[in-house]
Amino acid sequence: MSNPSLLILAGDGIGPEVMAEVTKIIGWFGARRGVTFDVSEDLVGGCAYDKHGTPLHDDTMARAQEVDAVLLGAVGGPKYDSLDFSVKPERGLLRLRKEMDLFANLRPAQCFDALADFSSLKREVVAGLDIMIVRELTSGIYFGEPRGIFTEGNERVGINTQRYTESEIDRVARAAFELARKRGNKVCSMEKANVMESGILWREVVQRVHDTDYPDVELSHMYADAGAMQLCRWPKQFDVIVTDNLFGDLLSDAAAMLTGSLGMLPSASLGAPMANGRPKALYEPVHGSAPDIAGQGKANPIACILSFAMALRYSFDMGEDATRVEKAVEKVLADGVRTADLLGEEGAVPVSTAQMGDAVVAAL
Amino acid sequence: MSNPSLLILAGDGIGPEVMAEVTKIIGWFGARRGVTFDVSEDLVGGCAYDKHGTPLHDDTMARAQEVDAVLLGAVGGPKYDSLDFSVKPERGLLRLRKEMDLFANLRPAQCFDALADFSSLKREVVAGLDIMIVRELTSGIYFGEPRGIFTEGNERVGINTQRYTESEIDRVARAAFELARKRGNKVCSMEKANVMESGILWREVVQRVHDTDYPDVELSHMYADAGAMQLCRWPKQFDVIVTDNLFGDLLSDAAAMLTGSLGMLPSASLGAPMANGRPKALYEPVHGSAPDIAGQGKANPIACILSFAMALRYSFDMGEDATRVEKAVEKVLADGVRTADLLGEEGAVPVSTAQMGDAVVAAL
Numbered sequence: 256m257s258n259p260s261l262l263i264l265a266g267d268g269i270g271p272e273v274m275a276e277v278t279k280i281i282g283w284f285g286a287r288r289g290v291t292f293d294v295s296e297d298l299v300g301g302c303a304y305d306k307h308g309t310p311l312h313d314d315t316m317a318r319a320q321e322v323d324a325v326l327l328g329a330v331g332g333p334k335y336d337s338l339d340f341s342v343k344p345e346r347g348l349l350r351l352r353k354e355m356d357l358f359a360n361l362r363p364a365q366c367f368d369a370l371a372d373f374s375s376l377k378r379e380v381v382a383g384l385d386i387m388i389v390r391e392l393t394s395g396i397y398f399g400e401p402r403g404i405f406t407e408g409n410e411r412v413g414i415n416t417q418r419y420t421e422s423e424i425d426r427v428a429r430a431a432f433e434l435a436r437k438r439g440n441k442v443c444s445m446e447k448a449n450v451m452e453s454g455i456l457w458r459e460v461v462q463r464v465h466d467t468d469y470p471d472v473e474l475s476h477m478y479a480d481a482g483a484m485q486l487c488r489w490p491k492q493f494d495v496i497v498t499d500n501l502f503g504d505l506l507s508d509a510a511a512m513l514t515g516s517l518g519m520l521p522s523a524s525l526g527a528p529m530a531n532g533r534p535k536a537l538y539e540p541v542h543g544s545a546p547d548i549a550g551q552g553k554a555n556p557i558a559c560i561l562s563f564a565m566a567l568r569y570s571f572d573m574g575e576d577a578t579r580v581e582k583a584v585e586k587v588l589a590d591g592v593r594t595a596d597l598l599g600e601e602g603a604v605p606v607s608t609a610q611m612g613d614a615v616v617a618a619l
Numbered sequence: 620m621s622n623p624s625l626l627i628l629a630g631d632g633i634g635p636e637v638m639a640e641v642t643k644i645i646g647w648f649g650a651r652r653g654v655t656f657d658v659s660e661d662l663v664g665g666c667a668y669d670k671h672g673t674p675l676h677d678d679t680m681a682r683a684q685e686v687d688a689v690l691l692g693a694v695g696g697p698k699y700d701s702l703d704f705s706v707k708p709e710r711g712l713l714r715l716r717k718e719m720d721l722f723a724n725l726r727p728a729q730c731f732d733a734l735a736d737f738s739s740l741k742r743e744v745v746a747g748l749d750i751m752i753v754r755e756l757t758s759g760i761y762f763g764e765p766r767g768i769f770t771e772g773n774e775r776v777g778i779n780t781q782r783y784t785e786s787e788i789d790r791v792a793r794a795a796f797e798l799a800r801k802r803g804n805k806v807c808s809m810e811k812a813n814v815m816e817s818g819i820l821w822r823e824v825v826q827r828v829h830d831t832d833y834p835d836v837e838l839s840h841m842y843a844d845a846g847a848m849q850l851c852r853w854p855k856q857f858d859v860i861v862t863d864n865l866f867g868d869l870l871s872d873a874a875a876m877l878t879g880s881l882g883m884l885p886s887a888s889l890g891a892p893m894a895n896g897r898p899k900a901l902y903e904p905v906h907g908s909a910p911d912i913a914g915q916g917k918a919n920p921i922a923c924i925l926s927f928a929m930a931l932r933y934s935f936d937m938g939e940d941a942t943r944v945e946k947a948v949e950k951v952l953a954d955g956v957r958t959a960d961l962l963g964e965e966g967a968v969p970v971s972t973a974q975m976g977d978a979v980v981a982a983l
């Protein structure tokens with residue numbers, strides 16, 4: 256079997272800096288574990304626009320379809336804010352998600368014990384928190400047609416369409432139930448079935464998938480507004496949450512912030528299995544491109560490193576190695592190593608992005 | 620001038636119980652302040668369905684259009700969960716909002732000092748918090764067409780449409796800027812202009828209204844996912860937030876929960892001025908019908924009482940009287956009077972719904 260292949264799209268802002276630390280981890284696996292990844296690199300987002308006039312070149316798209324996994328840093332920055340919608344950095348990311356058909360976006364919201372005091376929530380509310388949000392990523396209002404800004408009479412109207420087919424709901428529900436079986440065996444599905452017909456269909460299909468194939472998993476349904484409330488009140492009531500693209504965007508960001516570990520949180524976006532049995536996959540940190548601190552060596556590379564750990568687990572069936580990376584991160588945190596984002600006002604001296612990466616490698 | 624008129628729609632669950640306490644306050648105004656309200660009562664939600672087979676009878680709708688203000692308790696309950704979408708209790712509420720054209724939903728998220736420890740957030744994050752969320756309430760994905768569940772090929776698809784016209788955005792933006800001028804003079808507008816064209820139009824129109832007529836108000840824009848994060852991280856950065864119907868639903872509920880004062884929070888839904896200069900208006904607590912505790916005299920009537928205070932302020936130009944009611948509530952809380960929802964586990968003995976109402980009347 257050939258080496259596992261990785262396409263690195265470091266992107267904009269702090270993307271390249273945090274990705275540089277991931278390549279150290281990749282190097283460690285080659286040197287110490289005899290697992291050599293075939294790594295290629297390319298552009299996405301604003302930097303791709305600067306070079307090619309598009310946030311994702313067709314060649315890059317084609318390459319992404321071929322590799323075993325894509326690692327993405329972050330996209331966007333103020334420099335690109337005034338670009339036309341169709342060539343904004345985000346469109347590159349959205350094209351990858353759509354064309355690779357990465358329908359299941361896994362966003363763990365985990366509170367690292369060493370960081371529990373960073374949360375705006377009380378320690379007892381978040382300490383030990385470990386939930387998994389499964390967000391549908393290739394459909395819903397992000398991609399539905401018709402969409403656009405049209406003229407009607409003497410004014411303009413902005414239109415977007417929420418659209419979910421039964422099979423789109425079915426497959427992401429299955430992903431959630433499968434994950435739940437490996438965790439707390441509980442799924443909570445969130446929609447607005449009280450006001451949206453697409454939510455009614457969502458609820459019905461999730462229930463059917465449950466009753467037919469996952470009756471052993473505990474399933475509940477919650478309106479998304481109540482879900483937002485409950486996440487803020489007592490997040491530990493949840494194990495796996497499954498929800499649509501737009502609700503997932505808001506709810507997973509809120510959950511990430513609640514943990515106090517925002518700079519630490521990875522994500523995986525998974526599609527259908529390829530010929531080699533591996534799922535189409537893209538891994539990226541939950542945080543953005545943080546243009547305000549880009550290029551200063553201040554960024555926290557842990558979210559990106561943990562995204563690589565997710566790649567080990569979900570793309571390469573290397574669960575133990577994934578755990579090894581995660582444990583190394585925990586050890587480094589327990590040792591008090593902190594990038595600037597992990598220090599309070601009074602704080603000790605922070606380590607740089609590179610120092611944090613080196614510390615994780617050392618802890619491996 | 621004739622007496623100000625009120626239509627009371629107590630609704631389902633704890634609605635009637637909490638509304639009974641509001642009628643005590645109304646009685647106090649008649650007896651002590653010589654302000655007599657012409658009060659009529661009618662049904663909305665499940666109880667209307669039970670009697671008429673519809674969650675809002677046409678006669679009730681017509682009456683709501685005529686009065687100066689509607690006071691609503693809450694709608695819904697498990698008994699009605701299996702009803703068809705078109706006659707669910709919520710449809711009664713949504714019909715009122717739509718036909719009265721109540722486009723500006725004002726949801727204060729306020730932390731009562733006596734209750735700051737109830738928040739899942741740290742005291743310093745929420746103590747003194749006072750933000751106003753202005754949610755567009757008559758358009759967007761709640762009402763856009765086409766909508767429904769359709770068959771395409773061999774499967775069904777659930778569709779809803781987000782639709783905003785320039786004038787719909789314009790008028791709710793104005794409402795937000797006007798409010799801001801009476802508060803902290805700051806508005807943050809939230810949408811997903813990075814992925815939705817309706818969000819692009821939203822941002823553009825809010826900016827134009829600002830530049831043309833409210834250049835003195837500080838305006839910022841934030842993506843709604845980042846908004847959800849920032850609300851959880853440091854809500855005090857906000858003064859007035861203006862957002863669409865669906866984002867407003869989630870964000871205002873999250874904000875309400877963060878304050879720790881959920882059972883305390885009122886809301887006002889305002890439309891265009893009527894012939895008498897008063898806006899079309901409906902006032903309701905943010906909490907729901909709480910079927911689990913309905914009929915037990917346990918519910919906290921304060922959110923409903925404060926909704927009446929908002930009616931005094933926004934419908935009847937009785938700002939001083941509104942403040943008087945609000946101060947009475949604060950006094951009662953400071954005195955340690957607590958309904959069951961306001962007590963921790965160890966807690967002292969809670970007062971009943973009626974005792975809380977009496978305490979507020981006494982404090983007036």
Ligand SMILES: CC(C)[C@H](C(=O)O)[C@@H](O)C(=O)O
Nearest residue numbers: 345346348349504813814844
């Ligand atoms: C950058 C943006 C298009 C994206 C989204 O809205 O999905 C981001 O917020 C995310 O959650 O990954």
Ligand SMILES: CC(C)[C@H](C(=O)O)[C@@H](O)C(=O)O
Nearest residue numbers: 449450480709710712713868
């Ligand atoms: C009851 C429901 C229809 C309603 C909504 O979604 O608007 C409620 O959640 C609210 O926020 O007032």
